[in-house]
Amino acid sequence: MKVTFGSLVITAGVCGILSFASLATSLGTKYWYIIEMNPMNTSDFEDLSSHSGLWSINEGGKMTADADSYTADYSRYSETERRMHSAIVVVLPFSLVLLLFGGICGLVSSLARSPVLLTRTAAYFFICSQLTLSGVSLYIVYSYQALAEIERVVGPEGLAYIDTSFGWSLGLAGLSYGLELLAGMLLLVAARMAKRQHGRPTMT
Numbered sequence: 166m167k168v169t170f171g172s173l174v175i176t177a178g179v180c181g182i183l184s185f186a187s188l189a190t191s192l193g194t195k196y197w198y199i200i201e202m203n204p205m206n207t208s209d210f211e212d213l214s215s216h217s218g219l220w221s222i223n224e225g226g227k228m229t230a231d232a233d234s235y236t237a238d239y240s241r242y243s244e245t246e247r248r249m250h251s252a253i254v255v256v257l258p259f260s261l262v263l264l265l266f267g268g269i270c271g272l273v274s275s276l277a278r279s280p281v282l283l284t285r286t287a288a289y290f291f292i293c294s295q296l297t298l299s300g301v302s303l304y305i306v307y308s309y310q311a312l313a314e315i316e317r318v319v320g321p322e323g324l325a326y327i328d329t330s331f332g333w334s335l336g337l338a339g340l341s342y343g344l345e346l347l348a349g350m351l352l353l354v355a356a357r358m359a360k361r362q363h364g365r366p367t368m369t
Contacts, residue, residue: 170278170355170358170359170362173351173352173354173355173358174271174275174351174352174355176351177271177275177347177348177351177352177355178268178271178272178275178348180344180345180347180348180351181264181267181268181271181290181344181345181348182268183341183344184264184340184341184342184344184345184348185261185264185265185268185341187337187338187340187341187344188257188260188261188264188297188337188338188341189261190334190337191334191335191336191337191338191341192218192219192257192258192261192338193218194218194333194334194337195216195217195218195221195222195223195334196216196218196332196333196334196335197217197218197219197304197308197331197332197334197335198216198217198308198311198329198330198331198332198335199215199216199217199329199330199331199332200215200216200315200327200328200329201327201328201329201330202326202327202328216332218334219253219254219257219304220254245310246307246310246311246314249303249306249307249310250307252300252303253300253303253304253307256296256299256300256303257296257297257300257301257338259296260293260296260297260300263289263292263293263296264293264345267286267289267290267293270282270285270286270289271286271290271348271352274286274352275355278359278362278363279359280356280357280359280360280363281356283352283353283355283356283359284352284353284356286352287348287349287350287352287353287356288349289349290345290346290348290349290352291345291346291349293345294342294345294346294349297338297341297342297345298342300338301335301338301339301342304335304338305331305335308331312329315327
């Protein structure tokens, strides 16, 4: 089956829309990191069960719904952890905003069938993907540091009764990263196809 310019840019557009939706959903949900206590042992230790997003934490059914909840207790978090969290809540929303403008650029360059504009839009999506990847990677490192802090609070024995995992919100952010890369690659292929079409001699 022959791949056409139209099918490439439409697929890239769909990938861009899905990446934006995935990242927006992940930022707005509270299942980035999940901590579960073994119900057989909650009487021996404080119930630390929680699921958290970037701006809120649900601990034992109680919602703490502001970003300052991560930094208000200075005795609980180190300076490095607070700075990492501040970087995460800046980088990922910034990547979301860039994706919105990237969609506009992609639409204009596709309608113009300009190889230069398509190439630059592809590079733009690659930059967005690197920002998203940086935010996700920072969150993973931040979470492991938070786990080390929990171990310090409850001790190795208490940690044995705690199950931790990354939630589906983080998975959506990772999916957004992959879709951004795919959109960029499709736009690069479309740029090469448009360049070949512009280079063909016209029949007179």
